[in-house]
Amino acid sequence: MTFSEMLRNQANDVFEACYDHPFIQGLGHGKLEKEQLIHYVKQDYEYLNAMIQAKGIGIAKSKTREDMEMFHKTISFVLNSEVHPHHNLCDQAGIGYDELQGYPLAPVAQHYAKHMLHTSFEGNLGDIIAVTLPCPWIYLYVGQCLMEEFSPDETHPFYDWISFYGKQEEPRMNAYLKRLDQLAETASDEDKKRWQNHFIDGCQLEYMFFDMAYKAADWPFGNKKEPEHSAK
Numbered sequence: 001m002t003f004s005e006m007l008r009n010q011a012n013d014v015f016e017a018c019y020d021h022p023f024i025q026g027l028g029h030g031k032l033e034k035e036q037l038i039h040y041v042k043q044d045y046e047y048l049n050a051m052i053q054a055k056g057i058g059i060a061k062s063k064t065r066e067d068m069e070m071f072h073k074t075i076s077f078v079l080n081s082e083v084h085p086h087h088n089l090c091d092q093a094g095i096g097y098d099e100l101q102g103y104p105l106a107p108v109a110q111h112y113a114k115h116m117l118h119t120s121f122e123g124n125l126g127d128i129i130a131v132t133l134p135c136p137w138i139y140l141y142v143g144q145c146l147m148e149e150f151s152p153d154e155t156h157p158f159y160d161w162i163s164f165y166g167k168q169e170e171p172r173m174n175a176y177l178k179r180l181d182q183l184a185e186t187a188s189d190e191d192k193k194r195w196q197n198h199f200i201d202g203c204q205l206e207y208m209f210f211d212m213a214y215k216a217a218d219w220p221f222g223n224k225k226e227p228e229h230s231a232k
Contacts, residue, residue: 134202
């Protein structure tokens with residue numbers, strides 16, 4: 001069993017819980033409230049900015065162009081392609097995508113972003129891969145499960161979101177799985193245990209992110225910060 005296979009086996013209960021979560025099931029059934037969609041997009045936009053920054057740290061810590069290219073491809077994908085599922089949710093919520101950018105992070109999303117960035121700043125390539133791996137891997141899993149269970153067509157309100165994540169010809173995280181397994185072959189037990197903890201924490205934070213979106217959970221007494229775009 002490879003190191004990445006071991007990680008996936010250990011996190012299987014979290015993967016399954018993510019799919020069973022009412023936010024993901026709501027996408028499958030085409031029934032989510034406007035407030036839930038808006039909160040998700042607001043938070044995911046800022047979370048993905050942190051993902052881009054973490055991958056940028058990966059480039060800075062890379063010693064080969066192959067590793068640099070691996071991180072660069074993800075940055076380009078998030079910047080240029082991952083806006084499409086956001087647009088799908090915005091269309092269903094009846095709001096413009098530009099209106100949902102620049103908002104302060106809610107507690108769960110803020111913790112997740114800071115966890116990812118702190119780990120990337122302090123760690124090595126294995127740490128960076130492990131802490132950023134839960135997002136694409138869980139999204140692939142829930143997307144594929146939604147495709148299989150609901151068989152959505154283009155009339156489904158969330159077809160674009162579901163098919164974007166569930167119909168990947170070549171899963172985007174495969175390059176990271178291969179690289180992490182290579183690194184694990186010569187890594188110390190201490191390194192591998194730390195990578196494992198980063199991955200498991202990230203998987204649980206993915207579940208918490210879906211829960212945050214479903215409940216539209218934010219700061220209990222409100223966040224007094226204004227969205228950055230409001231000052232423009």
